[in-house]
Amino acid sequence: MPQLPLHHVFHPAHADHYAATLGEGLDHLLRQLKGVSxxxxxMPPHRAAAQVAEVDLDQPLADATQVLDEMSRLWLDDAVWFHEPSYAAHLNCPVVVPxxxxxxxxxxxxxxxDTFDQSVGGTFIERRLIAWTAERIGYDEGGDPDGVFTSxxxxxxxxxxxxxxxxxxxxPAERLRILASAESHFSVQKSARLLGLGDESVVSVPTDERHRMDPVALERSLAACVDLGLRPMAIVATAGTTDFGAIDPLDEIADLAVAYDAWLHVDAAYGGGLLVSPTRRDRLRGIxxxxxxxxxxxxxxxxPVSSSAIVVRDRATLRPATxxxxxxxxxEATNPNQVDKSLQTTRRFDALKLWVTxxxxxxxxxxxxxxxxxxxxxxxxxxxxDExxxxxxxxxxxxxxxxxxxxxxxxxxxRASAALANAIREELYASGRAMIAATKVDGVQHLKLTLLNPMATVEDITGVLGLVRAAGARLAPAHQRQTLEVAR
Known part of the structure; x- marks a missing residue:
């Protein structure tokens, strides 16, 4: 029987091969990084798709050098770099070296x-980080908080x-209702579908002038649910909406959750960083x-993606996931495990990244x-x-x-305003000089800057706005003519 080439397997006997391959990869990455401008x-979607489609996955390349070169051609050469100050599109951050x-x-x-016998100390590193996050949230020391890392x-x-x-x-599922603001994350509606509750189970609560959930409107919605014989299952408050970064009035919402015996969940996916802010932690009062x-x-x-967590005030409430x-x-198992708390079974040790950081x-x-x-x-x-x-x-x-x-x-x-906004965004992407996002406010198309780069400066972002204005000035006349023609 012919001998298998086993040097590709991570093993002490293959440490030199591993080190050499990693070193070549790191050199390749750093060369690429230094060339980013x-x-x-x-790169348009049709060209990216065509390049990948041409690859014959049944025919491996000769060595790591060829693989890295192909990888760059298919992906890295045209990758989106979140560390660039002129990246201001989605909620993507540059990552820290630790x-x-x-x-x-x-x-x-x-x-x-998932289990102790697959992770040993990793189990306790994750548990300690969950406990640390619970402490930062403010869960009482006398309580029994818990949680788990997620994707x-x-x-x-x-x-x-x-x-x-x-x-x-x-x-019955058809009687349950989830109340969330009109500007909550779309995953609330998606979760309702996945749980078999249906789209109608999510009640959209109006927001105030700062795009925060309106507690008065929430109380009206809760009362209306009860009057109709429906059960308010949960209230989802948001600490950092995707578009406006709005933080709902958590204390007032918590009062209503108590009054109606509804589960209160705070989606602090975006605003959770305030838990470690030296100056703005009070914005999460009530969390x-x-x-x-x-x-x-x-x-x-x-x-780096992925690294998220759900933290609960009482570990007993995690049982539905078990x-x-x-x-x-x-x-009858006596060793501790994390799979009892998780929707996933096999799960990466993503907690280590936060620990080392x-x-x-x-x-x-x-x-x-x-x-x-x-x-x-x-x-x-x-x-x-004032511009x-x-x-x-x-x-x-x-x-x-x-x-x-x-x-x-x-x-x-x-219509012309929306078309102009989209054209500006597309022109910026095509130029490679900047990336911005888009959204709608009350049905009207807007552009959006999402700033998550602590190295970016006011001058950098002013430069991005300058590109927006220059592109807009070039593109606007055609859209204005279109508006005048429609008006006639």
Missing amino acids: GPATG ALLAELFVASVNSSL GGSQSNLQALLLARGRHEQV ERADSVTVDFHKTFFQ WHADYLNPR LRTMGPDLVGRYVDAVIDLATEVYAAHR VDLAFAAAPELSTLVFRYVPPGPALDE
Whole structure:
């Protein structure tokens, strides 16, 4: 029988091969990094798809050099770089170096965090980080908080609503209602579908002028549910909405959750970084009253994807996520495990990234990074809010800025204004010089800057706005002519 080439397997006997391959990969990455001159290259989808489709996966390449060259051609050459100051599109952050160091060990050792006998100390590192996060949330020392790392905010929100559903197992699904603001994350609606509750189970609560859930409207909605014989299963408050970074009035919402015996979940996927802010922690006042909290460390803790957690005030409430398997976590098992708390079975040791970050940088420095991006948004808004061709939808709450480009001359109708906004965004991406996002406010198309780079400066973001204005000035006349033609 021919001998297998086993040098590809991670093993002490193959350490030299591993080191050489890793070294070649690191050199390749650093060369690429040093050549980056913008957040993107403007690669269109059809070309990216065509390049990948041409690869014959049944025919391996000769060596790592060829593989790395092909990888660059298919992906890395045109990758989106979140560390670039002119990247201001989605909630993607540049990552800190200690977390990248941890990734080396996470991937190489490949621990699975479902059971103790697959992770040993990893089990307790994750548990300590959950306990630390619970302390930062403000859960009482005399309580019994717990939680688990997840793949992201969507999974954390899903699990929170599963736990809320577990309190009402005898209530028919069609009678259960989830109340969330009109600006809550779409994963709330998606979770309702996955839990078999249906789209109608999510009640959209109006927001105030700061895009926060309106407690008066929430109380009306809760009372209306009860009058109709419906059961308010959960209230989802948001600490950092995706578009405006708005933080719902948590204390007032918590009062209503108590009054109506509803599970209170706080989605702090974006705003969770305030837990370590040296100056703005008070913005999360009331979060300690939640039954569960989502925190995305891969947003405002500057961790690589994926790194999120759901934290609960009472570990007993995690039981709806528990299922026992004789081969994995039998009821009589005495060793601790994390699979009893998780929607996942096999699960990466993503907690190590946060652990190494905290042990290297400390939470105060991470919090100062959070403050830096909030300060940046505030300063950019102050510098440009009076510009006649930029109409901001609101002052920033965290680190997003939502605005429209308003060209001089004839006013645009709604369709032309939306088309112009999309054209500006597309032109910026195609140029490779900047990336921005888009959203709608009351049905009207807007542009959005999402600022999560603590290295970016006011001058950097002013430069991005300058590109928006220049593109808008070039593109606007055609859209204005279209508006005039329609008006005739």
